[in-house]
Amino acid sequence: MKTSILRIVPNIYSNNIEASKKFYTRFLEMELVMDMDWILTFASKENPKAQISIFQNDENKPLDNKAIFISIEVSDIDQWYKRAKAQKIEIVYPITLEPWGVKRFFIQEPNGATINLLSH
Numbered sequence: 001m002k003t004s005i006l007r008i009v010p011n012i013y014s015n016n017i018e019a020s021k022k023f024y025t026r027f028l029e030m031e032l033v034m035d036m037d038w039i040l041t042f043a044s045k046e047n048p049k050a051q052i053s054i055f056q057n058d059e060n061k062p063l064d065n066k067a068i069f070i071s072i073e074v075s076d077i078d079q080w081y082k083r084a085k086a087q088k089i090e091i092v093y094p095i096t097l098e099p100w101g102v103k104r105f106f107i108q109e110p111n112g113a114t115i116n117l118l119s120h
Helices: 017-027 077-086
Strands: 005-014 031-035 039-043 051-056 068-074 091-097 103-108 114-119
Touching (some): 077 091
Parallel strands (some): 005 051
Antiparallel strands (some): 031 039, 103 114
16 A cells, blocks of 8 residues: 655744744734644645644643654555554654544654654
């Protein structure tokens, strides 16, 4: 079965979510497409796959102090999880169906960055 990467979203951590909301909606004129209080996701109005997420600092970090640098939405999360295990990629957060409907797991890439692999 072929697996696909659907989108890649950079993540920034913020001490001021409200200032971030104003910056991305007013200055960059992006659309707020997700607001869960501890995470905001903004998308370009012209290209909805061009996105950025802003996380509230010190909130909902399941890896102690490790920040999730990028989120990668994939076509079949279970296949990607099997692939990571088969290739002995370091899994730092097990595959989990989150209460908000996202199924995901986190891996550590060779440079130490934490990557959130997910499917909706």
